Amino acid sequence: MYPCADQARPPTGRRRGADGRGGTGRRRRGRRTDRPARSAPGSDRDARRVPAPAPILGGGGRDGSGGRPVARHRCGAGREQNGGVTIRPSALDPAIARRLRRNDAGLFPAVAQQYDTGEVLMLGWMDDEALHRTLTTGRATYWSRSRAEYWVKGETSGHRQWVRSVALDCDGDTVLVRVDQVGPACHTGTRTCFDGNLLPTVTVEAADTARPRDLSGAASVSGAASVSGAAGDPAGVDRAGVSKAGADR
Numbered sequence: 001m002y003p004c005a006d007q008a009r010p011p012t013g014r015r016r017g018a019d020g021r022g023g024t025g026r027r028r029r030g031r032r033t034d035r036p037a038r039s040a041p042g043s044d045r046d047a048r049r050v051p052a053p054a055p056i057l058g059g060g061g062r063d064g065s066g067g068r069p070v071a072r073h074r075c076g077a078g079r080e081q082n083g084g085v086t087i088r089p090s091a092l093d094p095a096i097a098r099r100l101r102r103n104d105a106g107l108f109p110a111v112a113q114q115y116d117t118g119e120v121l122m123l124g125w126m127d128d129e130a131l132h133r134t135l136t137t138g139r140a141t142y143w144s145r146s147r148a149e150y151w152v153k154g155e156t157s158g159h160r161q162w163v164r165s166v167a168l169d170c171d172g173d174t175v176l177v178r179v180d181q182v183g184p185a186c187h188t189g190t191r192t193c194f195d196g197n198l199l200p201t202v203t204v205e206a207a208d209t210a211r212p213r214d215l216s217g218a219a220s221v222s223g224a225a226s227v228s229g230a231a232g233d234p235a236g237v238d239r240a241g242v243s244k245a246g247a248d249r
Contacts, residue, residue, distance in 0.1 A: 084104070085102050085106055086105060086106045087106045087127070087128060088106060090127070090132055092128040092132035097128055099172045100131075100168075100173075101171060101172045102173075105145075106128070107125045107126065108125070108173050109123055109125060109126075109173075109174050110124045110134075110140075110142065110175045110176075111123050111174065111177065112140060112153075112161060112179055112185065113176060113177070113179070114178075114179065114180070114181055115164040115165065115178040116180075119191075119192060120192060120194060121185035121186075121191075121192045121193065122185045122186060123193070124142035124143075127143050130142055131175065133150070133152075134163055134166060135163075138162060139153070139161065139163065140161035140163055140177055140179055141153070154182060157183070158182070158183065159181070159182055159184055159185065160181075160182045161177070161179035161181055162182070164178045
C-alpha cells in the first residue's frame with residue numbers, strides 16, 4: 001500500500017493506552033515481562049518491514065537503453081511520456097522537451113561533429129537533463145548507460161568538447177552537437193571513434209562508369225544522359241531510359 005518507506009502515512013489514530021492495548025499502561029501483577037513489546041504502527045521498526053522499491057528498468061536492445069536500471073524509483077521521482085517512456089526530472093526548456101522523441105529509457109543519440117571540418121567524432125547518449133546542461137554550460141554532457149550517471153566529455157581526460165551549436169533532426173529523435181574537440185575524441189586514443197573500422201563497400205568512381213542494376217533489373221544510365229532526356233532533348237534519352245543513339249545500332 002505504501003511502496004516507499006519514506007512516503008507519508010495517514011495518522012493511525014489515538015493510542016488507546018500507554019501500552020497500545022486500551023489499558024492504563026500499568027503492568028499487571030503476574031504477567032510475563034520477557035516477551036518483547038510490539039511496535040506501534042508507523043514506528044521505525046514498522047517502516048523497516050517495507051521492502052525497498054524496485055528500480056525501473058529501461059528497455060534493452062538497439063535503442064540504447066542497455067537494459068540497465070534507470071536512476072529513479074517508482075515513487076514519483078520522474079514523469080512519463082506517451083507509451084511509458086521514463087523521463088528523469090530536468091530543467092530543460094519545456095518547448096524543447098516537447099520536440100524530443102526518446103527511447104523507453106528516456107534517451108536519444110547525440111552525434112558529435114567537429115564544427116569546422118565536418119568530421120564525425122563520436123556518438124553518445126543524452127536525456128533531457130544532459131541536453132539542458134550541454135545547451136547551458138557550453139560543454140558536451142552525456143548520460144552514461146554503464147554507470148547510470150551524467151558525464152562531461154573530457155572532465156577526467158582533458159579531451160574536452162567545446163560546444164559551438166546543437167541541432168535537432170527532422171524526427172526529433174537525434175541531436176547533432178557541433179563541437180571544437182580538444183585532443184582525441186575516442187576513449188581508445190584515436191581522433192574519432194570511427195578510425196580504422198572501414199567495412200568493404202562497393203563504390204562508384206564516376207558518373208559515366210557502369211553502375212549496379214536497380215531493383216527492377218534495368219541498367220542505370222549516366223546522370224548527364226538522364227538530365228538531357230528529362231529536358232526533352234531529342235538527342236538525349238527517351239522515357240525508357242535508353243539512349244536513342246544506342247537504339248539505332
